[in-house]
Amino acid sequence: MTKVKICGLTTKAAVDTAVKYGADYLGFVFARSHRQILPAKVKRLTDQLPKKIKKVGVFVSPSLQELEAVIKIADLDLVQIHGTPLQEKASVPMIQALPGKSNQHYQVTAPYQYLLLDAPPKKYMGGSGETFDWHAVKKADLPKDNLWIAGGLDIQNVRAAIDYFSPETVDVSSGVETQQKKDLDKIMHFIQIVKGK
Known part of the structure; x- marks a missing residue:
């Protein structure tokens, strides 16, 4: 079954809703963004998180030192790198x-360990709320395993994205927001659509 990452979380209510309805990954943005969050706050928001749910830190062109400092404070399980690729291996799996x-x-x-396809950056890397041209990407050129899809996903198009790409994980942020704030009903419905509930 396709896994779900709810990204850009900043509040306890949004974290709790994602957990309640079966998100597999929670994403926290440490790069410049209106969703940017401090590592210590992530730690506080997730101190009761079930072990099976993994925390993903989102970074843009970080140094390994910066990455490791945030991994330690926020107790991250994975890191997602946009921008300039990091050549060194981090202490947790990397996307x-x-x-x-x-x-x-x-x-x-x-x-x-993972590849995430996202929309081209606008003001900030990731999270533009726009889809990319799925059909411009040849499916034969994509890895068969460890593929994540993001970029403008929402409750209207996520099933089509799953049918087209067969990804391991779908990643949503702006698609579960209303006026740039996480919408708890949209989080619930997005997860239910992906999980077929």
Whole structure:
């Protein structure tokens, strides 16, 4: 079954809703964004988190030192890297975020364990709320395992994204927001649609 990451979380209510309805990953943005959060707050928001739910830190062009400091404070399980790829291996599994576009062969390469296809950046990396042209990406050029899909997903299009890409995980942020704030009903419905409930 496809896994779900609810990203850009900043409140206890949104975290609790994602957990209640079966999110597999919770995403926290440490890069510049209106969703940016401090590592210590992530630790507070997730101190009762079930072990099976994993915390993902989202970064743009970080140094390994910066990454490891946040991993330790926020107690992260994975890190998602946008922008300049990090060449060193972190202490937790790594997700490489790349824009979905044509004429590019995608593969999971060390030190990364996962590949995330996202919309091309606008003001900030990731989280633009827009989809990329799925059909411009040749499915044959994508890894068969460890593929995550993001970029403008919402309750209207996530099933189509799953049918097209067969990803391991779908990743949503703006698609479960109303006026740039997490919408608890949208979080619930998004997870239910993905999980087929």
